[in-house]
Amino acid sequence: MTLTFQPFHIPGAQTVHGNTFPYGLQASLADGASDVPAVNDAVIAITALAESGRLSELLQKHGAVLIRGVGHPSAETFARLVNSAEKGRGSNPFIQIGLAGKRTILADNVWTANEGPSDRRFYQHNEYSRYTRFPSNIHFYCEKKALEGGETPVAHSALVYDKLQEAVPELVQAVHEKGLAMKMAFRAPGHEGKGNEFNWAGVHSFGQEFQPGDDRDTQKAKVEVQVRKLTPAFRWLEDDALELTQYIPGIRRSPASGLPVWFNGLVGRYGMTRDQGALDPPYIGRDGMTYLPCDYGDGTVIPKEYLERLERVVDELELDVSLEEGDLLLVDNFQVSHGRKPWTGERRILVSMWEGGKPIEAF
Ligand SMILES: [Fe+2]
Structure with missing residues (x-):
């Protein structure tokens, strides 16, 4: 069955230099069927989005794109979706050096986000931006949503710069x-x-x-x-x-x-x-x-x-994204920082890091 993506509003979304941030895309089956799409259908649709250049355009414009409605939450689903998205637009997996934390690989280019204690808040950072070597993209996936809390806050780094200037x-x-x-x-x-x-x-x-x-x-x-x-x-x-x-x-x-x-x-x-x-x-x-x-x-x-x-x-600009199970949050690491809110219960957020496109230079 053909799967299509329809834009949807993410609560708390901001307008940054005229563009919605983050941008939401709801996956649904073209014939109006209410079934959860098969992962295969989503892979085909995401591959088309990537190969056409549309996904890169959306990420460039909006900084972050949330894809909802694919279903079948698992590390394997995330791996299939994210590898299609990134390989479809010519990116390569980012090889980590200097990790200050714990991550476990679960599937092809898919890791646990960070296994640090659940009561700790992680403040905004662009992944590995404390080094001179960092991924161009970091994508998040919700496999298991926390009982309470556990949002993935994001902030737009161009907006942070503007506000800091003031x-x-x-x-x-x-x-x-x-x-x-x-x-x-x-x-x-x-x-x-x-x-x-x-x-x-x-x-x-x-x-x-x-x-x-x-x-x-x-x-x-x-x-x-x-x-x-x-x-x-x-x-x-x-x-x-x-x-x-x-x-x-x-x-x-x-x-x-x-x-x-x-x-x-x-x-x-x-x-x-x-x-x-x-x-x-x-x-x-x-x-x-x-x-x-x-x-x-x-x-x-x-x-x-x-x-x-x-x-x-930064705290004031931070926008809490509450990821539902199966949600895929695609992030341009050069434009958007992320963090982690504490939670209760079980929560499993997965990440995938890539490099590709134009490099980022000093301003
Ligand atoms: Fe991070």
Whole structure:
């Protein structure tokens, strides 16, 4: 049966530079049948949307597209849909380096979103924007909806930039001039904290090339090879902890719109560090993990007041998307940031990351 997509309004949708954000598409069967479409029909329709260039157009224009109504929620359905969408428009899977969290692969290019504790809020960030290597797209899929909470909030990075210009112009100016120094600490295996624990040995962190039986020195040498793909600025600390600094512009120009976008993980890092009570030395959170503060690119301190104002601006722009089971939220990572709201009950959101299209340059 032929499946078609009809636009629908997403509660709380915003207008950003004249375009609806996010854009909703409801899947339904063309003959008016009320049955849930077969996954095969959805795959054919999404492939056509991708191959015609229409999907890329929608993502460029709107930044995020929510596809609802395909049904049959599972990692396998998501894999079939997302691989059709991205391969259909010539993208390649994004290979992760430097993951600070835990993700499990469940199907072809499909992962659990982040297995950190359910009571933790994740603040807005463009995926891996704290590094110089990041995916062009990150797509979300709801396999299991939480009893309460668990929304996937998104914010438009061009709008964030505009509002920051008004609300914290000193910060925008300083980031333009100096860029950002994003600092991360990765503990050695066995030295993690509790809750959202990760270490440098993770297979998506820096342990990609580890072999069983590698001794510590061999492992560290292999870690360094991966770290250098991100940054030459790193050092080993006590207990074989790894500290790395990534110098990023912090503001980039969206290749889709030509507009400046706030593209960094600053508010994400600040929010989590504050919630963990780790804003002051020695920067150890309640979970026992290390949360290093980020600086301007010249090593000078970003005033806390600016970070507080930054968070208020981003919080106000954030739009909670409540994903239903089977919903597919396609996101242009260059234009749109995302987060995670705490929840009760069970929730399973899956992600898929891709690279393709025009690269994003510094503004
Ligand atoms: Fe993320």
